[in-house]
Amino acid sequence: MKIFCSKDALLSAVNAVQKAVSSKNTLPILQGILIKAEQQSLQFAATDLEMGIRCEVPAQVIEEGIMVVPAKLFSEVVRKLPDTTITLEERDKAITICYNQSEIILNGYDPEEFPLLPDLLDPISFTLTTTVFKNMIRQTVFACAVEENRPVFNGSLLQIESSSIRLVATDTHRLAYSIAEIPNPEELNFSGIIPSKTLSEIYRLLRDEDEILTINFSNNQVVFKFGSIYLVSRLIEGQFPNFKQVIPQTCETKVNLSVRSFLEAVERASLLSRDKSGANIIRINVEENELRIDQTSEFGKISEQINVELEGKSVMIAFNAKFLIDALKVINSEQIIFELSGPFSPGVMRPLDDPNYLYLVLPVRTS
Known part of the structure; x- marks a missing residue:
């Protein structure tokens, strides 16, 4: 096997497949990347037997062939190569990497042992x-x-x-x-x-x-x-x-509030909410178009107020701050409706202008 290829093409292929390389499996072959040269392209493949990734990049193929390179070492070598045309040549399971007037030789694996990624039948x-x-x-x-x-x-x-x-x-x-x-x-x-x-x-x-x-x-x-x-x-x-059974169909309280204001307030309150057990619980009180987070801990005290539109009953409820932050960071809308039904029922966040997403979070029971 002999091919000419750019460093960028090699790097993009290695980056694409490397997360499928096995880190735990005891089979040495699974710590390799399969490289196959045919027609005018290079095909890279890696698998840990749970997930497999294949990727194709352009190359000038002088001699078709197949080889398996040690993934970690090969990817580190490729990253350190100069920006020039790279030659890859395989002889007796050894891979020669040539660039400028220099070369690196890596010992490879037997391609016959590499598990092929399946193509699904009648998918x-x-x-x-x-x-x-x-x-x-x-x-x-x-x-x-x-x-x-x-x-x-x-x-x-x-x-x-x-x-x-x-x-x-x-x-x-x-x-x-x-x-x-x-x-x-x-x-x-x-x-x-x-x-x-x-x-x-x-x-x-x-x-x-x-x-x-x-x-x-x-x-x-x-x-x-x-x-x-x-x-x-x-x-x-x-x-x-x-x-579908766990998503409430009705609620007692609807709170219309700004995603950004709520996220920033929860993030600040969470800084003072971590206790010795590692819990990160914040208490929320909603009444009269105001959402309040009052937090006291051994680190200090914080009181946050946000203007909201309230429909229904007032409510006091506690949540794991991380669970609120995770969702608020991925909601694309500026406003959400936060649906609540008392301190022991799940809260449901719905983006105001996106009916295709919802997030349900269970409250934390506090003394």
Whole structure:
């Protein structure tokens, strides 16, 4: 195998696939990146057997071939290369990297041992714009559970029904829900739980300009294709909870307030709300078109007031400050309606001008 390639092309391919390289697996081959040269392109691939990423970049291929390079070392070498044409040559599993009048030789792995990324047979297929899906991920993935004792909460439920696509994430203390319209002329349906790691990786790889994203599904795998990227992931097995049952259909109190004012007030109050146990609880009092946060701790005291529009009953309620901040940071609207029903019922945030998003958060019981 022998190819000529720019440093930028090598770097973009390495950056695209490196998060799929296994960090925990004991199989040495999974700590490598597969590089395949054919026609006039280089195909890079990496997998940890849970997620795999493939990426293609242009190259001048003199001699077709395939090799597996040590991912960590190869990516560090590529970053340090000068901005010039790079030659890659493979002989007997050793990779020679030539630039200017210099060369580096790396020992590689046997390509025969590398697990191939699957192409799905007879998949269900949908398309939507990348900017829409990127925003849906941004507004939901943070609500996935981090602890791994219940795997269904370590991912987001992706549902497609008629012309709607929705992402739902919950860690049992809060729930984030986003929905969008997609073309679905054949009225195909799908429901599967996608690992949060996969969604975070897609978010990182998606660019901010509109491209077409194709999503393919089989029974236990999902594939995302956009630009030169092919990302395959297993689906999480198990039953996602019935999220529709936990979203209140009525409320006793509606508070219309500024996202920015509320976010800044909660962030300031949270600085004084951390106690010795690590809890970060703030107490909110809403009455007569005013939302007040009064916080006293061993660090000091803070009193925040925000003008709001109140409809319904006054209420006093406590929340984990982080759970409020996480949601307020991803809401695109300037105003929200915060729906409350007393100190022990969940609060629901809805952007005033966006019916396609909601965030539910459970209150904290305080003495």
